[in-house]
Amino acid sequence: MKKYLYTFLILAITILWSSCRKDFVTVPSSGQLQFSKDTVYLDTVFTNIGSSTYNLKVYNRSDDDIRIPTIQLGEGESSNYRLNVDGIAGKVFQDVELLANDSMFIFVETTLDINDFAGGNQFLYTDAIEFDTGNNQQKVELVTLVQDAVFLYPQQFDDGTVETLLLGVDDEGNETRIEGFFLEDSELTWTNEKPYVVYGYAAVGQNDVLTVEAGARVHFHADSGLIIGNMGSLQVNGVLSTTEDLEGEVIFEGDRLEPGFANVPGQWGTIWLTDGSTNNNINYATIKNASVGILTENSDGTTNPTLTLNNSKIYNSATIGLLARTGHIEANNSVIGSAGQASLYLNLGGEYTFRHCTFANYWTNSFRVAPTVLIDNFLEVGDGTVFTADLEQADFSNCIIDGSNSIELILQKVENDSSVLLNYNFRNCLIKFDDFNNRFLNDELYAFNNSAIFDEIELVINSNTIDYKDTANNEFFIGADSAAIGEGNTSNIPAVQSDLLGNPRTNPSDVGAYNFTTFDD
Template sequence: MRPITLLLFIGILISVCSCRSDFETTASTGDLTFSKDTIYLDTVFTNIGSSTYRLKVYNNSKNDITIPTIQLAKGLNSKYRMTVDGMQGNNGKIFSNVDLLAKDSLYIFIETTANIADANPADFLYTDQIQFDSGVNLQKIELVTLIQDAIFLYPKRFADGTTETLPIGDEKIDGFFLDENDPVNGNELHFKNTKPYVIYGYAAVPSGKTVTFDAGSRVHFHANSGLIISNTASINVNGAVSTTDKLEKEVIFEGDRLEPDYSDVPGQWGTIWLTNGSTNNTVNHLTIKNATIGLLVQNNDGTTVNIKNTQIYNCANYGILAQTAKINGENLVINNAGQASLACSYGGNYKFTHCTFNNNWNSSEQVAVFVSNYITGAVPEVKDLTAATFNNCIIYGSYSTEMILKKKTGAAFQYQFNNCLLKFDNISNTFTTNPDYQFGTDTAHYNAIILNKDPKFYKVSQNKFNIDDTSAAFAKGNSAYLIPLDIIGNTRTLPPDLGAYQNKPFPK
């Protein structure tokens, strides 16, 4: 009998233990706490989905509770949608009887897709609330999203399911030609400052046409998108000096992810590509951010690409990649690129005056400036570098050597650095006998060079390359190369400072 009694006792014990109190909950009493009291979903374009944002909900009581309802105040009509601990609820809008154990928490994930017509016309904000329970137990979390109206440019979709493409050599890419008589957008070759533009795929400028960007225009590129300036086509960027931190007159090219977490993420979109034969290209007061290659300039037709008062930041590969090109650059600032901030490769003709080339990429392989007269795998492999001239420039960065020259015989290799601050640390005397790096004795190529002195930029991590009078670049320029105004319109004094900025006291 003893085994039978023992088995009976074990059965009763299991039965009692299985009657757990985990699922015996009490109603919520309105004492939930939250990780945030307002969720700002940042800026979105009309009808483009936002990123997903997180809210954590805590039950700090000693009781397991049931929250009768978690819902959006606008109910099924809300433009927001949620998941609650992985549950979808009623279309992501309304959730009933959500259990939450004592001293436990749950996650709510929120996103939105809204139209400009849904927003408040006074401030373009779309708002709602997440409501927990009701009546005296009601608790609320505010939801706020700024919606921007925009002009969307993208390849056509055909009835057979295919998408418009552009021929690039033997390949095809998703893209389209901008149309000066588009039935919906009007003149797509004229970018105005009234609304931002969002481009999907590569927008190409037809041969013989010019694309113009007004001061203050904003262009956002989706992933794997960019702008192509075709053979005999031109680009004209007409930015101007801004008077506020909003850069109201600057032309800005960047990605279409507007959340702060994406503000300095490289490689979000492709490039601005000035192809073989593009002509009469001018760029003034343009800011390029977070591209793969900021500007790709290839074998333009002999006319000079004029790039002035321009900033290029956080490019996955290059800030400017020039191949057999002709460029005149004034008051340029380029920082952070996976390979080189400026690469003048495969020959060409280049002059840069009062420019700041820096590279703080997190790799010892990157440089600020790279110059060569060849490219591997091409036919011919070498091209004449007829000039690579740097006047009153700063070439600096986070690693020991930020300027590299590479040449091969069989083509010209002409370069000159005048009144420049260079970071070039000859570690282990690697370059002591190299004829290309004789900074103190080779006056044909180097004049008044400042080696390895700190320019004391204001805030490199924020791409602020202003200097003050404690900088090693202060008053070290040659007035023969003077550009009278700096990148933000300040008058340069004599002798001028090196780089794109005239010195000013830093803000306190």
């Protein structure tokens, strides 16, 4: 028995000792490494802002444990790239071991200063990761576009605190503040010469006007956005583009430029048109990947709309695309696409006109309860208090209301108070409304046979009948089989003479923001 126990102990110690050995025999690399990619594109970065971390996988497909004599950046220690090879940071590495039929990760980052390069607002910076030297050398190229930008951010004080904006005071006298700053006079015109990168909330003060010129690109950092204050105004002067570069359009989005972030919702806050802001006009703009695309509150006390929205797109909003509380909006030829809750929420009454707009919510990031369009005349707060306001007007003409849910229009009014108005009209609209369980059969708010409220509308049961190009990418062009073709009427809205792409409207017109077009399946 002791003999067997002794033998077992010797065997166990030998196995344990062998598994902990680090001095396994290796042979030099022979230049037969394989890589997950030949070129690592770090995409576009703003000057002096660190890139995301990219990875390269290196494979040893041979049956030998190998030793790579050197792994280094081509420019060595002077390179603007940074490497992490199997958990060790640096730019030059010696005698890196890689087991047979195994692999390792190399992580790559960079931070670049446009001032280090000659000429222009952008520069293509390249280097390479070199494996070994001489005849056995292999390379993986590194490519980054560094772009200059105008950076706007709150002041940082000597005590480490950051400038904030006062949003209000609660019932107990406590201030509500948000990290942000007021734009100076010299910062109130945003051009297309360089992109703008905003940290915190940039605020437009009383009697100030922020003008955003055609072709401007505005990038917001996380938890950042734009606030238009009392008696302030926003003028977004985008124009129709003639190429896929959207050279005339104004784009508001996050500051992560990698392709993987191109359609990630909730990267920044919102464009907030506060109570008292006035004469806000947005033309040919795309507002994407925000938490709330646009938030507008109350009217400015005049007969003019607080917000006029023309030929614009809002999509990939984490919660709501366009949220209006007792707002006054006029919108034409605009698309409000996917959002985590509602694409359009007209809350607590207001006055609204929408002509030739497409509201389509095909959100796929989580389960969505809210409809594409939600309209009400009340607001209930946490303590049970209910605020009410008249919905004086909500007119929809030649619009599409659609999405992935069975019912995409919900109308709600305050209970037990018929004196609070809920006025709405839908003319020549396609509305996704599949009430398969007759939930709304006897609800007076959905009297679809009442032509005074619902005139020439079509209730859509199957969204495929609208025939979009690509709902996953918020491309709501309508195709040859669309039920929206020829169902509009432009005689009562002569101001909308062309669609979002500049194509002339006919009468009868196509419903929604786009005329029918042909596109590849």
